[in-house]
Amino acid sequence: MHIVDRRLNPGGKSFANRQRFLRRAKELVQRAVRESTKDRGIGDLDQAGEVSIPVDDIREPTLRRAGSGGKRDIVLPGNRQYVEGDLIERPQGGGGKGSGREGGQGDGEDAFRFVLTREEFLNIFLDDLELPDLAKRRIALTESEGIRRAGYTTSGSPANLALARTLKVSMSRRIAMRRPKADEIAEMEETLRRMEEEGAEPGAVEALRKQLESQTRRRATIPYLDPLDLRYRRYEPFPKPIAQAVMFCLMDVSGSMSEHMKDLAKRFFMLLHVFLTRRYKHVDVVFIRHTDKAKEVDEETFFRGTETGGTMVSSAFVEMKRVVEERYDPASWNIYAAQASDGDNMSSDGERTTRLLREDILPVCQYFAYLQVGDPGGHMGFMQHQGDTTLWRTYEALQRTGARFEMRRVQRREDIYPVFRQLFQKRDAAEGASP
Amino acid sequence: MTVQIKTGRLLFEGNDWDFSTIQRVHDAIAEIADKDLGLDTFPNQIEIITAEQMLDAYASTGMPLFYKHWSFGKHFAQHEAVYRKGLMGLAYEIVINSNPCISYIMEENTATMQTLVIAHAAFGHNHFFKNNYLFNQWTDPDGILDYLTFAKSYVMSCEERYGQAAVERVLDAAHALMPQGVHRYPRKKPMNLKSEEKRERERQENQERMYDDLWRTVPGKSDGNKARQMRDDKRRALLELPQENLLYFLEKTAPRLAPWQREVLRIVRNIAQYFYPQQQTKVMNEGCATYTHYRIMNILHERGQISDGSYLEFLTSHTNVVRQPVFEDPYYNGINPYALGFDMMSDIERIATDPTDEDKAWFPDLAGNGDVMGNLKEIWRNYRDESFIAQFLSPTLIRKWRLFHIEDDPDEPHLSVSAIHDDRGYRKLRRLLARQHDTAWLSPDIQVVDVDLEGTRRLVVHHRVLRNMLLQPEDTARVLQHLADLWSYDVVLREVDYNTEAVLKEHHAKARPGIFA
Structure with a gap:
């Protein structure tokens, strides 16, 4: 009998099959992920999660009999009351006892539920945003840890063999074990030969020969290089400087923001959050929503709650300024802010907004993005041309004076990513400088 | 029969086990199996695996190596979701009909459970695999692992040459027809999977050697006056019709498949055939294994080789396994083969x-x-x-x-x-x-009955309907589409009453051009 321990075999044997399955069901899974991101919090985006897809396209059909129709015989256990000839009411819906062996094959399964891992979920989410591959890899990068040398170890891969160290250990072992050297042996052989030639007394020759024999054996049993001697270079990961960041989500929640607009905004916030969590060990999120009054709220209220009133963007900046002063000292926090709005603002508010943004908000922010969300149809009759909103004009003027921030119009999901591109490029240029 | 009463020599104490425990347990059981029960088994190979590996094994029908296909990924995802929720426990073991007989056992099992599992799988199932006539007739335990290796690498090489999508389409279609891919009557000689690879090569070489474009241009003999009936009979005889093994028929006769596509059909068909005996012997196989473990555990306990505590643990899981809920019970899910098998053996x-x-x-x-x-x-x-x-x-x-x-x-x-x-x-x-x-009786009787060779090349398939039990229409349409694609021409499936030969229903499918070009 053999016992084989398979536990250490590489796991994930089904990985390839799973990938194939996900690819096959890609559209369905993508739709399911889209649905489930609606219910997820911004911070939970990159968690594993269960999704459910309709079973239709991944059905494995076989030729089998229908679950009903035709004359059937069923033998069942556990009779308590029936005698031969009894008539029984037909159970409704074909379920219950009538389905004895057919029941398990299930005509009724219409949804297929399974769990996506964290990577898979994120990947599909990013795929859905139609990110270019390079950017995706960058975002999906799990750890930003470095690797450095850390002494020696007795096991490792051959590529990491430390030759000098190995030979040093080998030498000290050979000395400690008194392994005869090659020239010692040669010298003894030479002496022996000379003694034999000179006809020295047999006792001495015999003694020397014995000694030579034992030394030769000793040399053979003590190896030059023993597996014990092997030393490998050891590497260990080390975390790069840890930093913390706070992300402000500002959103206009007045009546003119449609569900679609909010969804776009949410995706943008999510992407920003994913990006920040890759860069920083600790990320706080602050939600500020505003109409003509601004208020810090929790995530649920932020996306779900509705509010009526006018629109005053400056109120949100006042609130943000207050939170920054209270909790997030710019010296120890990286501050990111993203604002989403349909572009409405009270015309009298423009000047105040500009001043607040230029003097209080932008100086403390690493990055400020303004996202003008619109409906996919674009400019409808009664609305102004998308670019010509009050807020857009205000910000455009501000940007012309040299203020550094991003502003984009977004109508469809795939428009979201370009807003990020500039951020990445900036990071690339400043690579090496710690955030 | 010499019965040695050994007392106080427990094979193990407590729940923990190591490899020497497994060895001791196996040897003790082997002695009982040999001397007391007289079982005749293949040599054993016991492999210890983790829960995740057990899920892997579930996904590929328990086989240790298998070609890759999305449906296995689907099954894995399904089992995993259910398992993670805690709705389903995993099997304690999986046993493979091979020589040596491989049993997978889970690392989480306690020492008692390992004893039970070894008695059940490595001796009960093992004896059944080695001795039952169906397994002798239909399976080749010496060759199965080699054949699976061949199948896996063959499918992989096809994927490299023709692309994953093309191979996947063939496998999808073949899997849909898998239940119709078995021969139901004994063959002339026992199966020898080892020679399969060689035969595949030889077939191909022969085809290449025999090919001559000239034959295409030779006009056929006109057979104007021959009786139509005779022609029909001859055609059917040549095509070996009627044929119940659809995959075999397609492999040999489908006009437009490439050689590698035929070989993939053959692989799926061979694997279906390998599992065919297991479907027919669920009650007996489990009954044999359950009865064997029950006897062995009792003898171990009588001889003081396992403690009272272990024995009670064994009884608990044994009674769970052989539980048969009555038909009104919400847990009733058909006749439990373990329960029926064990009760009949006892x-x-x-x-x-x-x-x-x-x-x-x-x-x-x-x-x-x-x-x-x-x-x-x-x-x-x-x-x-x-x-x-x-x-x-x-x-x-x-x-x-x-x-x-x-x-x-x-x-x-x-x-x-x-x-x-x-x-x-x-x-x-x-x-x-x-x-x-x-x-x-349970699976529908489906046969290829005729082909219109001279006209539309339409394939005619009959379902001989018993007691008006028709096929499930949506799935049938899907499978028929696969069949038509493989055949490359139209297919009609007639549901014909077993007694009256009246056609009850017809399903049609048209081949989609370019699917298996």
């Missing part, structure tokens, strides 16, 4: 040792002959579920299980009870329960 033991007058009348050969293992081994060798139940389900057991029969005729307003556990009902119940375990 009943045969009772008939041999302590028969009643009724048993003497029903089983004159077995009753009171005292040779329990002799009777059982004879039965394990020569029967399958259907014949086993038809022969050996005793009135005692029918009464114990309180079996009854319900007739469901859609033309009647009510279901009717036509037999219960009484003198009039025994034989009828036995016959019907046996039929309920007969794969030939």
